[in-house]
Amino acid sequence: MGDATGSDGAAASAPKKDAGEKKAGKNRYRSTLNLPSTDFAMKANLVQNEPQSLKRWDKLGLYERLRERGESQPRGRFVFHDGPPYANGSIHLGHLLNKCLKDFVVRTRQMGGWDCPYVPGWDCHGLPIEHKVMTELVESGKIEKLNGLDEDTRRLAIRRECEKYANKFQKLQTQQMRRLLTVADYEHPYLTMQHDYEGAVIETLAGMVEQGLVFRALKPVHWSIANETALAEAELEYMDREDPSVYVDFEAMDASAVYDAFGLGAELTAEDAESAEEGSGAGLEGANAQRYEGGAETKEQGSSSVNSVPSVVSPLGRPGQTPTFMIWTTTPWTLPANMAIAVHPRFVYALVRMDGNVTVVARELVDKVAKIGGAEGVEVLAETTGDRLVGLRYRHAFVESLPAFGEEVRETNTDKVWTLVSAEYVTLEDGTGLVHTATGHGADDFNTGLREGLPVYCPVREDGTYDETVSEWLRGEGVFEANPKIVKHLRESGHLFHHHDYEHSYPHDWRSKTPVIFRATEQWFIGVDREFLAPSEPEDWPPASLRERSLNAIMLDPNAEPSSASQKQEIEEYWQIRAEIHAKSLSNAGVHLTPGSSSAEIREAFKEFNDPQFQASFARIHNVEFVPEWGKNRMRGMLENRPDWCISRQRAWGLPIPAFFTEDGEVLLTAASVRAVARIFREEGSDAWFKNDAGHLLRYYDVDADPDVPPSVSSCLRGDSRGLRSKTRSDHGTLRKSGDILDVWFESGSSWNAVMRERSKSEAHPEGEDFPIELYLEGSDQHRGWFQSSLLPGLAVTGRPPYEAVLTHGFMVGRDGQKLSKSKGHTIESLFENHGADVLRWWVASLPYEGDMKVDEEFFRLAGESYRKVRNTLRFMLGNVGGGVHEGMSESANEGQDSSESVAPSLLRSIAPTSLESWVLGEFDALREKVVSAYLRYDFRAAHAALYDFCNDTLSAVYLAAIKDRLYCDASDSERRASAQQTLRALTDGLCRLLAPVLCHTADEAYRSLLGVDKGDGATCVHLLAFPEASSVERDDAWAKVMEVRDEALLALERIKESGLENPLDAGLILPDPDGRLGRFNAGDLADLCGVSLVTLDAAGDSVRVEDLRERYPRCERSWKRGPDVRERGDGGVLSDRDAQAVVGV
C-alpha cells in the first residue's frame, strides 16, 4: 500500500521505527498470550441460522415446555389475547410490528416469572375473501353455473371456495410469523370459522338478544336492482353516467316565519307588494339591495367569508309571495321520499328574488345557481345564518300527505318531516347549500334522520319499482324510468327552477355493471342506548345502556391513586359530578355538602352511602388501562358518538344470523332459539344453515320452554290451534331462514368468549381461568374496530369489559412521514432474506410505537449495524470466558434450567468493592433493573437503548477495554484473570437473558456457546430461563468519582496527542486525589481503566496530569506497557515482572 506517499519528513520516520518495534514484539510473544477464541462467529448469517434455531425449538417443543412449566411460575398467569389478523394475503410491515410487539410481551412476561400462553388467531370470514373468490369465479366463468343453483346451494359453493382461500392464507401467514421467530401455539390456533368458535359467537349473540339489545330496523344500503341484493363498498365500480340534475323549489309552509328568520320587517301593503312584483328583475332605485344581472360575474359576494355576519338587510320589507327553499339533486327518483331539507348551521343563506320567485339559497352559491338556471334578474333581499332556518316547515313539491310509515323500532318524530334540519356535511361545492334529505336513500340522510328522529322512508321495492305509498302516477314505476316523469311533473307544477343533464361518476354493480341505488332495507342492529340490567346485577340497580356502560367501564377508578395530573383532574371531576347527582339523597341521609367541598370531603361523605344507583355507578367502573393514556380519550369520543351497531350483512361468507320468519313476516330470534342454533353450529359448523331447513336447525329448540317467543310465531310453530305437535320438524320447517350473515366484527369481537373463556374452562374454573383478559394489543385503528366490537358484547353478556388494559401502536409511514404506499411495500420475504428476523425484531424494539413510525430500507440496514455491535460485544466476551462450560461454572447453571444461579455466589462474595468486577456488576444490576422494568411496562424502546448502550459503553468502551490486559497477559491461572472471566461469564449469561425476548435467535446462540453445548443438544435454551437475578455485589462509593476522573483523563490524553504522545500506553497519569478516596483503589486497575501504563496519585493535585513514559521506561514486548519493572530477561526479551512470570508458566 502506498505508505511512501507523503512520508518524506523527519516527523514521519519516527512512527515508522515504532511500527518496526511492535512487529518484532508481536512475533516473539504472541503465542504466549491468552487471546480470545470462540465458535460464536462474527458474521451472524441469520438467514441460514435462524431456521435452524427454529427447528431446534420445534424439536424441543418450546411452547409446550413453557406451558408444562407454567404451574410453577412464581407470578402466576399473564392472560394475553391475540387479535386475529385477516386471513388474506401475505403479512406486511404492519403485521411485522404487531406480531413482534406481541412476542415481546409474551416473552418478557414469560421470563419475568409469569406463565403466558399465547393462542394466535385468524379472522376468516368476510367480504374481502368472498369478493376475491367471486372475482375468480367470474373470471373462470364458473359463476354462471352457480347462478343456476338455488340460493342455499349457490352460497355453499361459494363458501367452500372461501374456506379454501382462508385456509391457504392462514397457513402462509403462520409460516411467515414463525419465520419471525414468534413463540405461539401455532399447532392450535383459533380460526373464526371453526365450529366451536362459530357456536360461541352465536351464543354471544344469544346473550345480547337476551338483554333485548338486538332489533331490526331500516337502513339504506347500496342495492343492485339487477341482482336484487345488497352490495358492499368493495363490490361497487364507479363509472360515468348521465343523470338529470334538477333544482327544485319547495314552498315554505309559513312565509312570515321565513321572513322572520331573515329579519325582515312587517308585511308590505298590497300595493307595495304589487309594485315589488312588477319590479322584480329590474330592481329598485335607491334600494340598498345587492343587484345581480342574471349570470353576470358579480364576485364581491362570492369572495366574502362564509362566517361573516349578515350584512345585507333589505329595507324592502316582506315580499307578498311565499318563499321557497331550493334544493339540488341528481336523483330525482328519491324526491318522493324526501323527508327534510338540511342546511349548514354556520353558512350564510340568502333570500333572493330570482326570475320572479323568492327563494332561499346559500349566499356563496347565489351566483352559480343563477348562472346555471339562466336567471335574468337576481336580487338578494336578505341574509341569515343556517341555524336560524332550522325548524322552518315546507310543502313537498308533489306529495300531499305523509305516507303511513311502517312500525318503526326507533323513536320517530313525524313533526319534523318536511322541515329544515341542521347538518354539518352540507357543502358549498355544488347545488344550493340546501340538501334534499331522503332518509331511506342516503347514508348522510339516514344519519341525519336518526339524529332528528325522522322516519326512514323507502318507497322503493327490491326490484327497483315504487310501492303503493307513492303518488298514483309513480306507482310500480322503475326508479330510473321515473326520473323524466318526475322532472316533467315538477316543471308542470312550477317547482322546477332548472334541469339539465349531468355526467358524473356513479356507483355500479361490479357484476351486472348496472347503476346501484341506495335503498333502505331491514337490517339487524345492536342498540347502544337500550338500557338493561346485566346478569350479575341486583334488581334494584338502575338499568344502563351499552353506551353508558362502555363509558363507565373505561373510566378511571375514582378511588385509585392518580398517577398523573390529568388523572387527578379526572378523579376530581368524578367526585364533583357525583356530589351534584346525589346531593338530594345524601342530604336525606343527613350528609350535607357545600358547593366548595373538596373531592376528599365528598369521597368521605359517600363512604357509607348505600344508594343502589350510586353503587351501580361504582361497580360499573372498571378502570381499563390505556397505553398510551390518550387512547382512552380517543375511545371515549367514539363511544359517545357511535350509532347503533348494524350487525347484518347480505353475503354468503360468514356466520348466518339465526333468525327465522313465519309466512306472515313475524320473526323468531330469541335467546333460546339462537342458542339452539349455536348448538347445531358447534356440531356441524355454520354450513349447516345452508344445508338444512328450519326443522333441523331448530332441533334443540323447545318452543314451549321459551318465554320470549312472540305469540304469533308460537302459534305458527305449534302448527295448529290445538297446540299439538309443537316440536315436530315439519312444523318448524315451514319457517323461512334469514339470509343475513353477521358483521365479521361481531365474530372477532366475540373472541374473548370463543377463545379465552372457552379454552380455559375447567372444573376448577368453570367460568374460564383466562377471563377477563389482562391485555389487548393492536393498532390504534382498533379503537373503533376490535376494542369496541369486543367491549360491547362483553359488557352485554358479562357486565364487564373483556380486557383490563389496551395497548395500541401507530402505523408505518414512509420516510417523508406520509402514508406508506402499498405498491412499494417491502415483501416480508425480502426482509427476511436481506436482514434476518433478529435484525427486524431489533429494529421493532427500537421504535417509538405509540405514534407513527417511519420506515425505510436504510433503517433496516442501520438496525443491522447496531445489531452487529451487540453481537461483537457478545463475541468478545464469549472469546474470553475460557474453556467453556467446565471451567468454574456451577453445575446448576450448566444444566441451563435454573433461573437464579447465573452468577456463582461464591465468586461474588470474594469480589472487592474497589475491583473492576464490582463496578461492572453494579452497572449490570442497574441495567437489569432498567431493562426488566422497561419490558414490563412495554417500553421496549427504552430496554433496547439501555441494552445497546450497555454493550457499547459499559462493556466495550470501559470494562472490556480495561480487562484486556489481564485476560491476555496474566498467567492463565492468575486469580485476577479468573475473577474477570467469572464476571464475564455472569455478564454474558445475564445479557443473553435480557436480550432473549428481542434477539431470540442470537441470544440463544450466544447462550449455547457460553455453555459450550454441542449441536446435538437441543434442550439447552435461553428461552426456558428467567431474567437474571441482581448480583447485589458491594461497590465502593467512590466509583462515581473514579469514572469522573477517568473522563478527565481521557480528555487530557486527547489533548496531549498534539505534542506527539499519541499512544496512551506510552503515557502515565498523575491523578489528583485530595480526599484520598482514589487511594483505596488498585493503581493498576485505574491505569487499565484509563488505558495507560501507569497511574500515580497526588494528594496535592487539582487536575489530571499526563507524563510521557517513553524516555523513562522501556516498553514490555509482551504487554506493550511501560513501567519501572520492565527490563531485559533471561530469554533476551524485554518484559515486566508479570509478563516474565507468565512466560515462564507457559
Place this chain on the structure above:
RNA sequence: GGGCGUGUAGCUCAGUUGGUUAGAGCGCGCCCCUGAUAAGGGCGAGGUCGCAGGUUCGAGUCCCGCCAUGCCCA
C-alpha cells in the same frame, strides 16, 4: 369538516410536576490501536425545539391560532 395523535441536530429519537449552557445513538470530521481486525477506542463539529401569538421572573414543556402529517369518522 370533526375526534385523537405527531412535528426537538443531516437521520432516528430522549427530554420527569415549566427552572442552569436542550441530551443520546447513527452519520460526518479529526485522531489512536492493529492481540475483538470486513473489529475496537478517543475527541469534535452539528439545534431560532414546525410557524405565529399569549400566560409567567422564566416556556421545548402551559394556553390560543395556523401549517404539515398519521389514524378513525363525516
